[in-house]
Amino acid sequence: MPGTSVTALAAQEPVGDITWVPSTYRRPVKRFIEAGALAWVRGLDEQEPSAYDWVTTLELCSLVTGQASGWRRDRRPLQAVITWENLPDQPLYKVPPYNRAVAASRGADLFLCMVDAAREHLLDNGFPDHKIRVVKPGVDTTIFAPADHPTAAPTVAFVSPLAPNKGIDRVLDAMKLVRRQLPEARLVVAGNGPLRDRVAAAAADPSAGVTLAGQLDAHGVADLLRHAAVFCTAPRPTWKWTEQLGLAYLEAQACGLPVVTTRCGTNDEAVQPPNLMVEDTVEALADGLLTFLTDADRRLRVGVVNRDRMVADHDLATQCVRMGEAFADIETHAGR
Numbered sequence: 135m136p137g138t139s140v141t142a143l144a145a146q147e148p149v150g151d152i153t154w155v156p157s158t159y160r161r162p163v164k165r166f167i168e169a170g171a172l173a174w175v176r177g178l179d180e181q182e183p184s185a186y187d188w189v190t191t192l193e194l195c196s197l198v199t200g201q202a203s204g205w206r207r208d209r210r211p212l213q214a215v216i217t218w219e220n221l222p223d224q225p226l227y228k229v230p231p232y233n234r235a236v237a238a239s240r241g242a243d244l245f246l247c248m249v250d251a252a253r254e255h256l257l258d259n260g261f262p263d264h265k266i267r268v269v270k271p272g273v274d275t276t277i278f279a280p281a282d283h284p285t286a287a288p289t290v291a292f293v294s295p296l297a298p299n300k301g302i303d304r305v306l307d308a309m310k311l312v313r314r315q316l317p318e319a320r321l322v323v324a325g326n327g328p329l330r331d332r333v334a335a336a337a338a339d340p341s342a343g344v345t346l347a348g349q350l351d352a353h354g355v356a357d358l359l360r361h362a363a364v365f366c367t368a369p370r371p372t373w374k375w376t377e378q379l380g381l382a383y384l385e386a387q388a389c390g391l392p393v394v395t396t397r398c399g400t401n402d403e404a405v406q407p408p409n410l411m412v413e414d415t416v417e418a419l420a421d422g423l424l425t426f427l428t429d430a431d432r433r434l435r436v437g438v439v440n441r442d443r444m445v446a447d448h449d450l451a452t453q454c455v456r457m458g459e460a461f462a463d464i465e466t467h468a469g470r
Contacts, residue, residue, distance in 0.1 A: 138458070141186070143175050155181075174201050183207045188461065190214040195226045200235030203242070212468060214244040214461065218378040220251035220400045222258050225374050244464045246457070249379050251400040264467075267460035270403075272453030273384045275445050277352055280390030281360035284434060288319040288427040291362035291391070293355055293382045296327035299375060301368025301396065301414075303329060306336055306344065308368075308419035312427065313343055319427055324350045324358055355382075359389040363433055364426045369398040370414055377401040384448050387440035392433050394422035406443070408436045 142148045143157040159173040175198050183189075189211050191199040199215055206213060226232045245261060247253045247268040256266055290309065294300040302323065309321045323333050324347040336344040347358060359365065365386035369377040376399030383393055383404040393409040395401060396419070405411055410425060412418035426433050 141181075143177055143181075173197060178202065178205050181205075183211055186211040187465075188212050188214055190216060192216050193219060194236045194239045195224065195232040197231060197235050199242075200231070200238040203235075203238035209241070209243075212244070212464065213242040214246055214464075215239050215242045216246045216248065217252045217256070218248045219255050220249060220378050221374070221376060222255060224255075227259075243468060244461065246460055249400055249403050251378070251403065265464070267463070269453060269457045269460055270448060271379065271381060271384065272448050272450035273381065273388050273444065274352070274450045275388050275448075278356050278359070278385045278388035278444075280437065280441055284390065284430075284437070285361055285363055286430065287361075287363065288316055289362045289364075290319065290321045290423060290427070291324070291359055291365050291386065292321060292367060293324045293350075293358065293365070293386070294367050294380075296323070296325045296329040296333055298329065299370060299372050300325075300327075301370055302327075302333060304368035304370075304396070304414070304416060304419060305366055306332065306342075307416045308366075308423060309343065311416060311420035312423050315424060316427055319343060319423075320345065322347055322358060322362060324348065324355060355385060356389060359386055359391060362391060363430075364394060364423060365391045366394045366419065366423060368396045368414065368419055369401065370396065371398060379404045384444060387437075388444040388448070390437035390441045392426045392436040392440065394419065394426065408439060 139153065141153040141155060143155045145158055147154045155177060157175050157177045159175055161173045178201060183206055189202045189206065191202050193199060194215055194217055202213060227236050240261065243265060245256055245266045247266060248271050250268055253266050253268050257263060292302060292305050296302050305321065309319065312319045320343040322345045326349045333344065333346050336342045337346040350358065367382065378400055380401050386393055393405050395405055395411055396414040397411045402411060410422040412422045
């Protein structure tokens, strides 16, 4: 879509050539994080609908999605809803006011799915197939690229929110088992969240072999990954969420790392053989990590396969073109 301009209502200034409208959110209570945030964006009603061709929001049950539906006039601008949702029976859809947002979202013109499972979710919930397009997420394969000389050090990278659903606690425990057989193995953790204190305590223990790198930007994450031998997380489902894809998996694979992770939701869309998806136990994680940490040749072979797949299927520039094609296709059918 050459010549496209983007205006973002957001609390933080977005990266890129984007017009930023500084906005805050009205949140009656702080609960239901992620797509179920109980929040409406301030300032949308100050924007003139006729000035835009599209309004785009994230997730069917987002209250901002319902807000955007009500903001349009005579079904203009066109509305797109981006979705990662993979739970066949998402419980939030039954809870007011989320159910009203879902009902409003049915009038959208495009449902842009980030995973194949999201398309199945939409079809299972009665959304029309002709409005659905699937475009997988992309990563910058120039920033996230393999090291010139892969590390020989048995270093594990964890890059994800430090929260129970991402499993940093399980990874810390697995590393204790790994270090019994491979004392020089180390874990480098990047991220922030409610379990940060637990990671910080491990990092303060010289015998644990843990480093807390904190919150990093894209270049910082890429540098961390290039100095690691294996990438590992251990997601587990919550009552309203299960792993959908995991951008960190894509970034690690683009850097030529093998992945060890637990099976959760639809993360098999991101992590495919010859990577290792294991059961959600400390022992299984430790065994998977040792498989790669003790075999440099296997790490290299898997890393090459991963890098090639990321360039073929998840290169950012390519996926942006595909996303533009999805919007343009709907515009054509809408007579715009």
